[in-house]
Amino acid sequence: MGGFFQRLRESFARFMVGRYGSDQLSRFTMLLAFVMLILNMIFRSRTSVFYWLVWVFLIITYFRMFSKNKQKRYNENTRFLQLKEKVLGRFRGRKGPTGDSVRDSYQYYQNAYNNARNDNSGGSGTMRSDKEHRIFRCPNCDQRVRVPRGRGKIEITCPRCGHKFIKRS
């Protein structure tokens, strides 16, 4: 029995070679499929729309996981994360003590400050790409983040706003 599952795992691993795999967006579409499943159970007698939506979200999820066009899937996930931040940011802005305009102006000055600091001197302590490091900008707040090169696809947590995003280092 153990050998069977071992072989199953190995053949699945072989199948996934060169394919995109799961990300935040596929976990989200999977969650939507699950939500539609629940709604389908509740409203089964009245409409079949939730039944079809279960399939739609399942197909989207697996199409993306098994896709070999990694760049395209990666871009979709990035857009999803940006949209999510925007929606959550708006939600937080309404609920929290600081509104969007306050946050935006803070980011504006922070970015201006960072840009001035980064572009001015070539001395040590400034953030620049080199053989060992790469610089990415946080898609949420535009903060520059320096990460070590050659670690493959990594999840980066922005040191300023805590936003998580995926980049190839």
Ligand SMILES: [Zn+2]
């Ligand atoms: Zn950030």
